[in-house]
Amino acid sequence: MTYSIGEFANIVSVTTSTLRYYEKEGLLTPQRDENNLRKFTDSDIGWVKFLLHLKNSGMSMTELKQYTQWREIGDETLKERKELLEKRKQLVEEEMESLQKNLDVLNRKIEFYEDRLKGHKYEFVL
Template sequence: MAYTIGEFADIVGVKQSTLRYYESEGLLTPHRNEHNSREYNEQDIGWFQFLLHLKNTGMSLTELKQYTDWRAMGDTTIPDRLELLDQRKHFVEMEIQALQQNLDILNRKILFYHDQLTGNKYDFILYPDKEENKDESKKVMPKTK
């Protein structure tokens, strides 16, 4: 099935100008009909959605272009694409780890404030697992009933 640029933009959830930008950057190549109007198909939907996922991992425009070029070259570039995706995966895993640490600290601080409001007073220690805080760590996360 063929989709106009407006239909395609609605399906993938972006503005038509975004699609034109991706096209101008060589990341998306719609087919053209006899009137030279853009036509997109099901494969274009999958490809564009994958590009958005890569972009959402923090992949740069340069990396997106490189990946797109390698894809167009065929299977001989699979090792290159695999390496790029492995690098991005490692980066995302590190970001998730950092976000999890930040979430843990937020949760501990929220618990600390709840405890303060209920009269359970103690000093908040940002990093209770550090060696100098071993004795103090019990104060950070008091047992709740």
């Protein structure tokens, strides 16, 4: 099945301008019909959704382009792609740890305020 750029944008929850930008940057290569209109396929859905996960993990455009190039080359780049994903995974885990520490402090401060509102008096210590 094929999809127009508008249909495809709705399916993957991005704007048509985002899809055009990704194509311009080499992240997407949609098929073209006889009128030179973009036609996206079901396999494009999975690829774009994966790209969006990579982007949302903090991967830079340079890294996204590199990953895309390695993907196009094929299985001989599996090691490189795996290493790039492992690097990104480590950075995401570090960010999650930092966010968890911040969340813990926020929760403790909220508990402190709840105690104060109940009349308990003590100093908040980090």
